[in-house]
Amino acid sequence: MKPEQLSPGAALDPSSLKLQIDAAIVSAGLTIEPGWRPGIDAHFEAIARAAAQVMEFPLDDELDPAPVFAP
Amino acid sequence: MIDGSANASEIASKISSGKISARAAIDTMLARIASINPKVNAFTDVTAERARQTADALDARRARGEALGPLAGVPFAVKNLIDIAGLPTRAGSKINRDLPPAKRDAMLVRRLEAAGAILVGALNMGEYAYDFTGENIHDGPSRNPHALDHMTGGSSGGSGAAIAAGLVPLALGSDTNGSIRVPAAFCGCLGLKPTYGRLSRAGSFPFVSSLDHLGPLARSVGDLALAYDAMQGPDPDDPVATTRAPEPTLLELERGIGDLRIGIAGGYFARHGDPDCFAAVAKAARALGATRAIELPEAGRARAAAYVITAAEGAALHLDRLRGRAADFDPAVRDRLIAGSAIPASWVIKAQRLRRWYRERVLELFDQIDVILGPTTPCRAPKIGETTFVLDGVTMPVRPNIGIFTQPISFIGLPVVAAPVWIDEGLPLGVQVIAAPWKEAHGLRVAHILEQSGIAQARVASL
Numbered sequence: 044m045k046p047e048q049l050s051p052g053a054a055l056d057p058s059s060l061k062l063q064i065d066a067a068i069v070s071a072g073l074t075i076e077p078g079w080r081p082g083i084d085a086h087f088e089a090i091a092r093a094a095a096q097v098m099e100f101p102l103d104d105e106l107d108p109a110p111v112f113a114p
Numbered sequence: 115m116i117d118g119s120a121n122a123s124e125i126a127s128k129i130s131s132g133k134i135s136a137r138a139a140i141d142t143m144l145a146r147i148a149s150i151n152p153k154v155n156a157f158t159d160v161t162a163e164r165a166r167q168t169a170d171a172l173d174a175r176r177a178r179g180e181a182l183g184p185l186a187g188v189p190f191a192v193k194n195l196i197d198i199a200g201l202p203t204r205a206g207s208k209i210n211r212d213l214p215p216a217k218r219d220a221m222l223v224r225r226l227e228a229a230g231a232i233l234v235g236a237l238n239m240g241e242y243a244y245d246f247t248g249e250n251i252h253d254g255p256s257r258n259p260h261a262l263d264h265m266t267g268g269s270s271g272g273s274g275a276a277i278a279a280g281l282v283p284l285a286l287g288s289d290t291n292g293s294i295r296v297p298a299a300f301c302g303c304l305g306l307k308p309t310y311g312r313l314s315r316a317g318s319f320p321f322v323s324s325l326d327h328l329g330p331l332a333r334s335v336g337d338l339a340l341a342y343d344a345m346q347g348p349d350p351d352d353p354v355a356t357t358r359a360p361e362p363t364l365l366e367l368e369r370g371i372g373d374l375r376i377g378i379a380g381g382y383f384a385r386h387g388d389p390d391c392f393a394a395v396a397k398a399a400r401a402l403g404a405t406r407a408i409e410l411p412e413a414g415r416a417r418a419a420a421y422v423i424t425a426a427e428g429a430a431l432h433l434d435r436l437r438g439r440a441a442d443f444d445p446a447v448r449d450r451l452i453a454g455s456a457i458p459a460s461w462v463i464k465a466q467r468l469r470r471w472y473r474e475r476v477l478e479l480f481d482q483i484d485v486i487l488g489p490t491t492p493c494r495a496p497k498i499g500e501t502t503f504v505l506d507g508v509t510m511p512v513r514p515n516i517g518i519f520t521q522p523i524s525f526i527g528l529p530v531v532a533a534p535v536w537i538d539e540g541l542p543l544g545v546q547v548i549a550a551p552w553k554e555a556h557g558l559r560v561a562h563i564l565e566q567s568g569i570a571q572a573r574v575a576s577l
Contacts (some may be wrong), residue, residue, distance in 0.1 A: 067456035072437055075452065079440075082449035087456055089514065090425050093418035094461040097468055100415055108466035109473065110324055113353075 119138025120279020183230030220317025237272030285295025299544025310527025429454030
Protein backbone atom coordinates (compact mmCIF):
# COMPACT_ATOMS: atom_id res chain seq x y z
CA MET A 44 0.00 0.00 0.00
CA LYS A 45 1.36 3.41 -0.95
CA PRO A 46 -0.59 5.97 1.05
CA GLU A 47 -1.33 9.18 -0.79
CA GLN A 48 -0.40 12.30 1.09
CA LEU A 49 -3.47 14.46 0.96
CA SER A 50 -5.04 16.94 3.28
CA PRO A 51 -8.81 16.60 3.09
CA GLY A 52 -9.22 19.30 5.69
CA ALA A 53 -7.87 21.93 3.32
CA ALA A 54 -10.54 21.03 0.77
CA LEU A 55 -13.29 21.78 3.28
CA ASP A 56 -12.32 25.36 4.08
CA PRO A 57 -15.49 27.40 3.29
CA SER A 58 -13.67 30.29 1.66
CA SER A 59 -11.69 27.89 -0.51
CA LEU A 60 -14.92 26.18 -1.57
CA LYS A 61 -16.48 29.50 -2.54
CA LEU A 62 -13.41 30.32 -4.61
CA GLN A 63 -13.74 27.00 -6.40
CA ILE A 64 -17.36 27.77 -7.23
CA ASP A 65 -16.49 31.30 -8.37
CA ALA A 66 -13.84 29.88 -10.69
CA ALA A 67 -16.16 27.22 -12.08
CA ILE A 68 -18.88 29.74 -12.82
CA VAL A 69 -16.45 31.96 -14.68
CA SER A 70 -14.64 29.22 -16.56
CA ALA A 71 -17.87 27.48 -17.60
CA GLY A 72 -19.46 30.76 -18.64
CA LEU A 73 -22.44 30.33 -16.35
CA THR A 74 -24.72 33.18 -15.41
CA ILE A 75 -26.38 32.80 -12.05
CA GLU A 76 -28.92 34.82 -10.13
CA PRO A 77 -27.78 36.03 -6.68
CA GLY A 78 -30.57 34.03 -5.01
CA TRP A 79 -29.18 30.77 -6.34
CA ARG A 80 -25.82 31.05 -4.66
CA PRO A 81 -26.70 29.84 -1.12
CA GLY A 82 -28.15 26.63 -2.57
CA ILE A 83 -25.13 26.11 -4.82
CA ASP A 84 -22.75 26.72 -1.92
CA ALA A 85 -24.62 24.27 0.33
CA HIS A 86 -24.58 21.57 -2.35
CA PHE A 87 -20.89 22.08 -3.02
CA GLU A 88 -20.11 21.82 0.69
CA ALA A 89 -21.95 18.48 0.76
CA ILE A 90 -20.00 17.29 -2.28
CA ALA A 91 -16.72 18.43 -0.73
CA ARG A 92 -17.49 16.56 2.50
CA ALA A 93 -18.13 13.42 0.44
CA ALA A 94 -14.97 14.02 -1.58
CA ALA A 95 -12.92 14.41 1.60
CA GLN A 96 -13.96 10.88 2.63
CA VAL A 97 -12.76 9.66 -0.75
CA MET A 98 -9.53 11.67 -0.90
CA GLU A 99 -8.34 10.70 2.59
CA PHE A 100 -8.57 6.98 1.82
CA PRO A 101 -5.20 5.48 0.81
CA LEU A 102 -5.16 3.54 -2.44
CA ASP A 103 -2.37 1.82 -4.38
CA ASP A 104 -1.06 3.85 -7.32
CA GLU A 105 -1.60 0.83 -9.55
CA LEU A 106 -5.34 0.70 -8.93
CA ASP A 107 -7.09 1.55 -12.21
CA PRO A 108 -10.11 3.83 -12.26
CA ALA A 109 -13.27 1.74 -12.61
CA PRO A 110 -14.45 2.75 -16.13
CA VAL A 111 -12.79 0.68 -18.82
CA PHE A 112 -12.61 1.73 -22.46
CA ALA A 113 -12.59 -1.08 -25.00
CA PRO A 114 -11.19 0.08 -28.35
CA MET B 115 -62.13 -9.44 -17.56
CA ILE B 116 -59.09 -7.99 -15.88
CA ASP B 117 -58.84 -5.41 -13.13
CA GLY B 118 -56.10 -3.24 -11.66
CA SER B 119 -54.71 -6.05 -9.55
CA ALA B 120 -54.13 -8.47 -12.45
CA ASN B 121 -50.50 -9.43 -12.85
CA ALA B 122 -48.71 -9.47 -16.19
CA SER B 123 -48.52 -13.26 -16.29
CA GLU B 124 -52.29 -13.59 -15.63
CA ILE B 125 -53.11 -11.08 -18.38
CA ALA B 126 -50.76 -12.77 -20.85
CA SER B 127 -52.25 -16.16 -20.06
CA LYS B 128 -55.84 -14.95 -20.60
CA ILE B 129 -54.99 -13.22 -23.86
CA SER B 130 -52.90 -16.07 -25.24
CA SER B 131 -55.68 -18.55 -24.49
CA GLY B 132 -58.34 -16.31 -25.97
CA LYS B 133 -60.29 -15.80 -22.73
CA ILE B 134 -60.11 -12.07 -23.38
CA SER B 135 -58.93 -10.06 -26.34
CA ALA B 136 -55.92 -7.77 -26.16
CA ARG B 137 -58.17 -4.91 -27.23
CA ALA B 138 -60.59 -5.51 -24.35
CA ALA B 139 -57.70 -5.66 -21.89
CA ILE B 140 -56.19 -2.44 -23.21
CA ASP B 141 -59.52 -0.60 -23.25
CA THR B 142 -60.07 -1.62 -19.62
CA MET B 143 -56.65 -0.41 -18.55
CA LEU B 144 -56.92 2.85 -20.51
CA ALA B 145 -60.25 3.55 -18.80
CA ARG B 146 -58.65 2.82 -15.42
CA ILE B 147 -55.75 5.17 -16.21
CA ALA B 148 -58.19 7.93 -17.24
CA SER B 149 -60.14 7.55 -14.02
CA ILE B 150 -57.34 7.09 -11.45
CA ASN B 151 -54.28 8.83 -12.88
CA PRO B 152 -55.46 12.32 -11.90
CA LYS B 153 -55.17 11.24 -8.25
CA VAL B 154 -51.61 9.90 -8.45
CA ASN B 155 -50.13 11.86 -11.38
CA ALA B 156 -48.16 8.87 -12.61
CA PHE B 157 -48.56 9.40 -16.38
CA THR B 158 -47.26 12.35 -18.37
CA ASP B 159 -48.36 10.88 -21.72
CA VAL B 160 -50.93 8.19 -22.51
CA THR B 161 -50.32 6.59 -25.90
CA ALA B 162 -53.90 5.36 -26.21
CA GLU B 163 -54.20 5.26 -29.98
CA ARG B 164 -50.92 3.43 -30.41
CA ALA B 165 -51.92 0.95 -27.68
CA ARG B 166 -55.26 0.20 -29.35
CA GLN B 167 -53.58 -0.35 -32.71
CA THR B 168 -50.99 -2.68 -31.16
CA ALA B 169 -53.75 -4.59 -29.36
CA ASP B 170 -55.76 -4.98 -32.56
CA ALA B 171 -52.67 -6.25 -34.37
CA LEU B 172 -52.07 -8.75 -31.57
CA ASP B 173 -55.66 -10.00 -31.74
CA ALA B 174 -55.31 -10.40 -35.51
CA ARG B 175 -52.16 -12.45 -35.03
CA ARG B 176 -53.94 -14.70 -32.57
CA ALA B 177 -56.80 -15.14 -35.03
CA ARG B 178 -54.23 -16.34 -37.56
CA GLY B 179 -52.98 -18.91 -35.06
CA GLU B 180 -49.65 -17.19 -34.38
CA ALA B 181 -47.90 -17.41 -31.01
CA LEU B 182 -48.10 -14.06 -29.23
CA GLY B 183 -45.12 -14.13 -26.87
CA PRO B 184 -44.76 -14.43 -23.10
CA LEU B 185 -46.06 -10.91 -22.44
CA ALA B 186 -49.05 -11.14 -24.79
CA GLY B 187 -51.22 -8.07 -24.37
CA VAL B 188 -49.57 -6.91 -21.13
CA PRO B 189 -49.93 -3.13 -20.78
CA PHE B 190 -46.75 -1.39 -19.71
CA ALA B 191 -45.48 2.16 -19.36
CA VAL B 192 -42.01 3.69 -19.19
CA LYS B 193 -40.32 6.46 -17.26
CA ASN B 194 -40.29 9.47 -19.54
CA LEU B 195 -36.52 9.40 -20.07
CA ILE B 196 -37.03 6.28 -22.22
CA ASP B 197 -37.64 6.99 -25.91
CA ILE B 198 -41.11 6.54 -27.33
CA ALA B 199 -41.28 7.13 -31.09
CA GLY B 200 -43.15 10.34 -31.83
CA LEU B 201 -42.69 11.96 -28.40
CA PRO B 202 -39.90 14.25 -27.20
CA THR B 203 -38.03 12.44 -24.42
CA ARG B 204 -38.55 14.99 -21.68
CA ALA B 205 -36.62 13.22 -18.87
CA GLY B 206 -38.72 15.11 -16.37
CA SER B 207 -37.52 18.46 -17.67
CA LYS B 208 -39.05 21.52 -19.29
CA ILE B 209 -36.01 22.01 -21.52
CA ASN B 210 -36.17 18.62 -23.27
CA ARG B 211 -39.75 19.23 -24.39
CA ASP B 212 -38.21 21.34 -27.16
CA LEU B 213 -36.31 18.34 -28.52
CA PRO B 214 -37.57 16.76 -31.72
CA PRO B 215 -39.74 13.69 -31.17
CA ALA B 216 -37.84 10.41 -30.76
CA LYS B 217 -37.50 8.64 -34.11
CA ARG B 218 -37.78 5.16 -32.67
CA ASP B 219 -38.57 3.38 -29.43
CA ALA B 220 -35.80 2.58 -26.97
CA MET B 221 -34.35 -0.92 -27.25
CA LEU B 222 -36.13 -2.18 -24.11
CA VAL B 223 -39.50 -0.95 -25.38
CA ARG B 224 -38.88 -2.79 -28.65
CA ARG B 225 -37.93 -5.96 -26.80
CA LEU B 226 -40.99 -5.88 -24.55
CA GLU B 227 -43.29 -5.28 -27.52
CA ALA B 228 -41.56 -8.09 -29.42
CA ALA B 229 -42.60 -10.31 -26.50
CA GLY B 230 -46.21 -9.18 -26.93
CA ALA B 231 -46.44 -6.34 -24.39
CA ILE B 232 -48.32 -3.15 -25.26
CA LEU B 233 -46.96 0.31 -24.44
CA VAL B 234 -49.62 2.59 -22.94
CA GLY B 235 -47.60 5.67 -22.03
CA ALA B 236 -44.80 7.62 -20.41
CA LEU B 237 -44.39 8.15 -16.67
CA ASN B 238 -43.58 11.09 -14.43
CA MET B 239 -40.12 11.41 -12.91
CA GLY B 240 -37.81 13.76 -11.05
CA GLU B 241 -36.06 16.20 -13.36
CA TYR B 242 -33.18 14.60 -15.26
CA ALA B 243 -33.31 11.73 -12.72
CA TYR B 244 -31.34 13.74 -10.12
CA ASP B 245 -33.93 12.97 -7.48
CA PHE B 246 -35.07 10.54 -4.80
CA THR B 247 -38.46 12.18 -4.03
CA GLY B 248 -40.69 11.81 -7.11
CA GLU B 249 -41.39 15.54 -7.00
CA ASN B 250 -41.36 17.50 -10.25
CA ILE B 251 -41.79 21.24 -10.51
CA HIS B 252 -42.98 21.11 -14.13
CA ASP B 253 -45.42 18.18 -14.08
CA GLY B 254 -46.31 18.17 -10.40
CA PRO B 255 -45.31 15.43 -7.97
CA SER B 256 -46.23 11.83 -8.51
CA ARG B 257 -48.31 10.83 -5.47
CA ASN B 258 -47.98 7.71 -3.35
CA PRO B 259 -51.09 5.63 -4.04
CA HIS B 260 -51.08 4.36 -0.45
CA ALA B 261 -51.13 7.92 1.00
CA LEU B 262 -51.64 10.63 -1.59
CA ASP B 263 -49.93 13.35 0.44
CA HIS B 264 -46.72 11.30 0.64
CA MET B 265 -43.83 10.95 -1.79
CA THR B 266 -43.58 8.12 -4.26
CA GLY B 267 -39.82 8.26 -4.04
CA GLY B 268 -37.81 8.89 -7.14
CA SER B 269 -36.65 9.45 -9.54
CA SER B 270 -38.85 6.75 -11.14
CA GLY B 271 -41.80 8.08 -9.13
CA GLY B 272 -44.44 7.66 -11.81
CA SER B 273 -43.32 4.07 -12.30
CA GLY B 274 -43.87 3.25 -8.63
CA ALA B 275 -47.19 5.11 -8.56
CA ALA B 276 -48.50 3.41 -11.71
CA ILE B 277 -47.74 -0.06 -10.33
CA ALA B 278 -49.15 0.59 -6.84
CA ALA B 279 -52.28 2.25 -8.23
CA GLY B 280 -52.97 -0.71 -10.52
CA LEU B 281 -52.66 1.38 -13.69
CA VAL B 282 -50.23 -1.08 -15.30
CA PRO B 283 -48.78 -4.38 -14.09
CA LEU B 284 -45.36 -3.57 -15.54
CA ALA B 285 -43.28 -0.40 -15.78
CA LEU B 286 -39.73 0.50 -16.64
CA GLY B 287 -37.58 2.82 -14.58
CA SER B 288 -33.96 3.86 -14.40
CA ASP B 289 -31.65 3.53 -11.41
CA THR B 290 -28.41 5.49 -11.09
CA ASN B 291 -28.21 5.62 -7.31
CA GLY B 292 -31.50 4.02 -6.26
CA SER B 293 -34.18 5.42 -8.55
CA ILE B 294 -35.94 2.07 -9.14
CA ARG B 295 -35.45 0.73 -5.62
CA VAL B 296 -36.57 3.83 -3.70
CA PRO B 297 -40.00 4.13 -5.38
CA ALA B 298 -40.42 0.36 -5.09
CA ALA B 299 -39.95 0.70 -1.33
CA PHE B 300 -42.09 3.80 -0.83
CA CYS B 301 -44.93 2.60 -3.08
CA GLY B 302 -44.81 -1.04 -1.98
CA CYS B 303 -43.95 -2.73 -5.25
CA LEU B 304 -41.18 -4.91 -6.60
CA GLY B 305 -38.25 -3.58 -8.59
CA LEU B 306 -35.23 -5.12 -10.26
CA LYS B 307 -32.04 -3.18 -10.76
CA PRO B 308 -30.01 -5.64 -12.80
CA THR B 309 -26.22 -5.87 -12.98
CA TYR B 310 -24.64 -2.76 -14.54
CA GLY B 311 -24.49 -3.43 -18.27
CA ARG B 312 -27.00 -6.27 -18.26
CA LEU B 313 -29.86 -4.40 -19.96
CA SER B 314 -29.36 -2.00 -22.84
CA ARG B 315 -29.79 1.69 -22.11
CA ALA B 316 -29.89 2.62 -25.79
CA GLY B 317 -32.64 5.12 -26.46
CA SER B 318 -32.80 6.47 -22.92
CA PHE B 319 -31.77 9.94 -21.79
CA PRO B 320 -28.63 9.53 -19.65
CA PHE B 321 -27.76 10.95 -16.27
CA VAL B 322 -24.48 9.41 -15.06
CA SER B 323 -23.22 6.99 -17.66
CA SER B 324 -20.86 5.33 -15.15
CA LEU B 325 -23.81 4.38 -12.96
CA ASP B 326 -26.98 4.34 -15.10
CA HIS B 327 -29.13 1.19 -15.23
CA LEU B 328 -32.62 0.45 -16.57
CA GLY B 329 -34.94 -2.15 -15.10
CA PRO B 330 -38.54 -3.24 -14.45
CA LEU B 331 -41.02 -2.61 -11.63
CA ALA B 332 -43.98 -4.94 -11.13
CA ARG B 333 -46.27 -6.51 -8.53
CA SER B 334 -44.88 -10.05 -8.57
CA VAL B 335 -41.45 -11.60 -8.74
CA GLY B 336 -42.63 -13.76 -11.62
CA ASP B 337 -43.55 -10.64 -13.59
CA LEU B 338 -40.15 -9.08 -12.90
CA ALA B 339 -38.51 -12.25 -14.22
CA LEU B 340 -40.79 -12.42 -17.28
CA ALA B 341 -40.02 -8.85 -18.27
CA TYR B 342 -36.33 -9.07 -17.42
CA ASP B 343 -35.91 -12.24 -19.49
CA ALA B 344 -37.62 -10.57 -22.46
CA MET B 345 -35.29 -7.55 -22.26
CA GLN B 346 -31.93 -9.33 -22.04
CA GLY B 347 -29.58 -9.45 -24.99
CA PRO B 348 -26.57 -7.65 -26.44
CA ASP B 349 -26.89 -4.21 -28.00
CA PRO B 350 -24.04 -2.48 -29.85
CA ASP B 351 -25.87 0.82 -29.40
CA ASP B 352 -25.04 0.80 -25.66
CA PRO B 353 -21.26 0.65 -25.17
CA VAL B 354 -21.59 -0.88 -21.70
CA ALA B 355 -24.20 -3.49 -22.64
CA THR B 356 -22.85 -6.93 -21.90
CA THR B 357 -22.02 -9.44 -24.60
CA ARG B 358 -22.75 -12.30 -22.20
CA ALA B 359 -25.44 -14.66 -23.36
CA PRO B 360 -28.87 -13.98 -21.83
CA GLU B 361 -29.47 -15.95 -18.63
CA PRO B 362 -33.23 -16.53 -18.30
CA THR B 363 -34.53 -16.46 -14.75
CA LEU B 364 -38.22 -17.38 -14.84
CA LEU B 365 -37.73 -21.13 -14.56
CA GLU B 366 -35.08 -20.57 -11.88
CA LEU B 367 -37.71 -19.23 -9.49
CA GLU B 368 -38.96 -22.71 -8.63
CA ARG B 369 -35.54 -23.92 -7.54
CA GLY B 370 -35.96 -22.71 -3.99
CA ILE B 371 -33.09 -21.31 -1.95
CA GLY B 372 -31.65 -24.41 -0.31
CA ASP B 373 -28.28 -23.88 -1.98
CA LEU B 374 -28.04 -20.14 -1.30
CA ARG B 375 -26.09 -18.65 1.62
CA ILE B 376 -27.93 -15.55 2.79
CA GLY B 377 -26.47 -12.85 5.00
CA ILE B 378 -27.63 -9.55 6.48
CA ALA B 379 -25.75 -6.34 5.79
CA GLY B 380 -24.39 -5.00 9.08
CA GLY B 381 -22.29 -1.99 10.05
CA TYR B 382 -23.20 0.97 7.83
CA PHE B 383 -26.45 -0.75 6.78
CA ALA B 384 -27.55 -1.23 10.39
CA ARG B 385 -27.19 2.46 11.29
CA HIS B 386 -28.37 5.78 9.83
CA GLY B 387 -32.03 4.77 9.60
CA ASP B 388 -35.35 4.61 11.45
CA PRO B 389 -35.87 1.44 13.53
CA ASP B 390 -38.72 0.58 11.12
CA CYS B 391 -36.39 0.03 8.17
CA PHE B 392 -34.27 -2.40 10.17
CA ALA B 393 -37.43 -4.15 11.42
CA ALA B 394 -38.38 -4.81 7.79
CA VAL B 395 -34.97 -6.39 7.13
CA ALA B 396 -35.24 -8.46 10.31
CA LYS B 397 -38.70 -9.69 9.27
CA ALA B 398 -37.35 -10.85 5.90
CA ALA B 399 -34.25 -12.40 7.48
CA ARG B 400 -36.35 -14.38 9.97
CA ALA B 401 -38.50 -15.78 7.19
CA LEU B 402 -35.38 -16.88 5.33
CA GLY B 403 -33.56 -18.23 8.39
CA ALA B 404 -30.72 -15.78 7.72
CA THR B 405 -28.66 -14.80 10.76
CA ARG B 406 -25.14 -14.08 9.51
CA ALA B 407 -24.08 -10.44 9.54
CA ILE B 408 -21.97 -9.31 6.60
CA GLU B 409 -20.04 -6.05 6.58
CA LEU B 410 -19.49 -4.32 3.26
CA PRO B 411 -16.14 -2.59 3.82
CA GLU B 412 -16.13 1.20 3.61
CA ALA B 413 -19.75 1.36 2.43
CA GLY B 414 -20.07 4.95 3.63
CA ARG B 415 -17.02 5.97 1.64
CA ALA B 416 -18.41 4.10 -1.36
CA ARG B 417 -21.59 6.10 -1.08
CA ALA B 418 -19.52 9.29 -0.86
CA ALA B 419 -17.65 8.34 -4.03
CA ALA B 420 -20.94 7.66 -5.88
CA TYR B 421 -22.13 11.08 -4.69
CA VAL B 422 -19.08 12.82 -6.16
CA ILE B 423 -19.17 10.92 -9.48
CA THR B 424 -22.87 11.62 -9.84
CA ALA B 425 -22.50 15.34 -9.23
CA ALA B 426 -19.54 15.67 -11.62
CA GLU B 427 -20.89 13.56 -14.49
CA GLY B 428 -24.36 15.07 -14.14
CA ALA B 429 -22.94 18.58 -14.25
CA ALA B 430 -20.78 17.80 -17.27
CA LEU B 431 -23.76 16.35 -19.12
CA HIS B 432 -25.90 19.41 -18.52
CA LEU B 433 -23.31 22.17 -18.80
CA ASP B 434 -24.57 23.59 -22.09
CA ARG B 435 -28.14 23.67 -20.77
CA LEU B 436 -26.93 25.32 -17.55
CA ARG B 437 -25.20 27.93 -19.69
CA GLY B 438 -28.16 28.64 -21.91
CA ARG B 439 -31.30 27.85 -19.94
CA ALA B 440 -30.45 27.71 -16.24
CA ALA B 441 -33.71 29.37 -15.26
CA ASP B 442 -35.71 26.58 -16.94
CA PHE B 443 -34.36 23.89 -14.59
CA ASP B 444 -36.04 22.80 -11.40
CA PRO B 445 -34.09 24.97 -8.90
CA ALA B 446 -33.42 21.95 -6.66
CA VAL B 447 -31.69 20.20 -9.56
CA ARG B 448 -30.03 23.28 -11.07
CA ASP B 449 -28.22 24.28 -7.90
CA ARG B 450 -26.83 20.76 -7.43
CA LEU B 451 -25.67 20.63 -11.05
CA ILE B 452 -23.95 24.02 -10.87
CA ALA B 453 -22.22 22.88 -7.69
CA GLY B 454 -21.13 19.74 -9.53
CA SER B 455 -19.49 21.83 -12.23
CA ALA B 456 -16.93 23.01 -9.67
CA ILE B 457 -15.63 19.53 -8.84
CA PRO B 458 -11.91 19.07 -9.63
CA ALA B 459 -11.00 16.12 -11.83
CA SER B 460 -8.82 14.64 -9.06
CA TRP B 461 -11.90 14.02 -6.88
CA VAL B 462 -13.68 12.15 -9.65
CA ILE B 463 -10.72 10.01 -10.66
CA LYS B 464 -10.04 9.08 -7.06
CA ALA B 465 -13.69 8.17 -6.64
CA GLN B 466 -13.45 5.90 -9.68
CA ARG B 467 -10.33 4.29 -8.24
CA LEU B 468 -12.08 3.79 -4.91
CA ARG B 469 -14.84 2.13 -6.92
CA ARG B 470 -12.32 -0.40 -8.21
CA TRP B 471 -11.01 -1.06 -4.68
CA TYR B 472 -14.50 -1.43 -3.18
CA ARG B 473 -15.60 -3.75 -5.97
CA GLU B 474 -12.69 -6.08 -5.28
CA ARG B 475 -13.39 -6.19 -1.53
CA VAL B 476 -17.11 -6.79 -1.99
CA LEU B 477 -16.54 -9.52 -4.58
CA GLU B 478 -14.41 -11.30 -1.98
CA LEU B 479 -17.47 -11.38 0.28
CA PHE B 480 -19.36 -13.27 -2.41
CA ASP B 481 -16.93 -16.17 -1.92
CA GLN B 482 -18.64 -16.69 1.42
CA ILE B 483 -22.19 -15.59 0.71
CA ASP B 484 -24.64 -15.59 -2.21
CA VAL B 485 -27.22 -13.02 -1.21
CA ILE B 486 -27.13 -10.06 1.17
CA LEU B 487 -30.22 -8.42 2.68
CA GLY B 488 -30.28 -4.74 3.56
CA PRO B 489 -32.74 -1.88 3.96
CA THR B 490 -33.78 -0.02 0.79
CA THR B 491 -34.55 3.36 2.35
CA PRO B 492 -33.79 4.75 5.80
CA CYS B 493 -37.45 5.59 6.44
CA ARG B 494 -40.98 5.31 5.05
CA ALA B 495 -42.17 7.76 2.41
CA PRO B 496 -41.95 11.33 3.75
CA LYS B 497 -44.75 13.78 3.03
CA ILE B 498 -44.55 15.63 -0.27
CA GLY B 499 -42.70 18.91 0.24
CA GLU B 500 -40.67 17.80 3.27
CA THR B 501 -37.11 19.02 2.86
CA THR B 502 -35.44 17.71 6.01
CA PHE B 503 -35.74 14.57 8.12
CA VAL B 504 -34.05 13.17 11.20
CA LEU B 505 -32.01 10.01 10.74
CA ASP B 506 -30.23 8.44 13.68
CA GLY B 507 -30.66 11.69 15.60
CA VAL B 508 -29.18 13.86 12.84
CA THR B 509 -31.27 16.37 10.86
CA MET B 510 -30.40 16.20 7.18
CA PRO B 511 -31.83 17.21 3.80
CA VAL B 512 -34.31 14.68 2.40
CA ARG B 513 -33.55 14.86 -1.31
CA PRO B 514 -29.93 13.62 -1.36
CA ASN B 515 -30.17 11.28 1.63
CA ILE B 516 -33.06 8.94 0.85
CA GLY B 517 -30.56 6.86 -1.11
CA ILE B 518 -27.96 6.27 1.57
CA PHE B 519 -28.53 2.50 1.48
CA THR B 520 -29.02 2.12 -2.26
CA GLN B 521 -26.01 4.13 -3.44
CA PRO B 522 -23.24 1.83 -2.10
CA ILE B 523 -24.81 -1.09 -4.00
CA SER B 524 -25.41 0.43 -7.43
CA PHE B 525 -21.97 2.05 -7.15
CA ILE B 526 -20.48 -1.32 -8.11
CA GLY B 527 -23.36 -2.44 -10.28
CA LEU B 528 -24.60 -5.33 -8.14
CA PRO B 529 -28.01 -6.75 -9.09
CA VAL B 530 -30.73 -6.04 -6.53
CA VAL B 531 -34.35 -7.02 -6.16
CA ALA B 532 -36.20 -4.39 -4.15
CA ALA B 533 -38.85 -6.22 -2.16
CA PRO B 534 -41.73 -4.41 -0.42
CA VAL B 535 -42.26 -5.34 3.23
CA TRP B 536 -45.10 -4.16 5.49
CA ILE B 537 -44.41 -4.33 9.20
CA ASP B 538 -47.75 -2.83 10.33
CA GLU B 539 -50.78 -1.02 8.87
CA GLY B 540 -48.68 2.01 7.91
CA LEU B 541 -46.78 2.69 4.72
CA PRO B 542 -44.48 0.01 3.32
CA LEU B 543 -40.72 -0.31 3.64
CA GLY B 544 -38.24 -2.01 1.40
CA VAL B 545 -35.63 -4.72 1.62
CA GLN B 546 -32.79 -4.93 -0.89
CA VAL B 547 -32.03 -8.50 -1.92
CA ILE B 548 -28.48 -8.08 -3.23
CA ALA B 549 -26.63 -10.66 -5.30
CA ALA B 550 -23.22 -11.03 -6.94
CA PRO B 551 -22.70 -9.55 -10.43
CA TRP B 552 -24.67 -11.41 -13.13
CA LYS B 553 -26.53 -13.45 -10.48
CA GLU B 554 -29.92 -11.76 -10.87
CA ALA B 555 -31.50 -15.20 -10.53
CA HIS B 556 -30.21 -15.50 -6.95
CA GLY B 557 -31.94 -12.30 -5.92
CA LEU B 558 -35.14 -13.22 -7.72
CA ARG B 559 -35.22 -16.69 -6.12
CA VAL B 560 -34.89 -15.23 -2.63
CA ALA B 561 -37.50 -12.56 -3.36
CA HIS B 562 -39.81 -15.28 -4.66
CA ILE B 563 -39.55 -17.15 -1.35
CA LEU B 564 -40.27 -13.89 0.52
CA GLU B 565 -43.32 -13.43 -1.70
CA GLN B 566 -44.55 -17.00 -1.19
CA SER B 567 -44.17 -16.66 2.56
CA GLY B 568 -46.23 -13.45 2.50
CA ILE B 569 -43.35 -11.27 3.68
CA ALA B 570 -42.93 -9.40 0.38
CA GLN B 571 -46.24 -8.07 -0.87
CA ALA B 572 -47.00 -5.60 -3.63
CA ARG B 573 -50.44 -4.25 -2.83
CA VAL B 574 -52.71 -2.27 -5.13
CA ALA B 575 -54.01 0.78 -3.28
CA SER B 576 -57.75 1.44 -2.97
CA LEU B 577 -58.34 4.66 -4.86
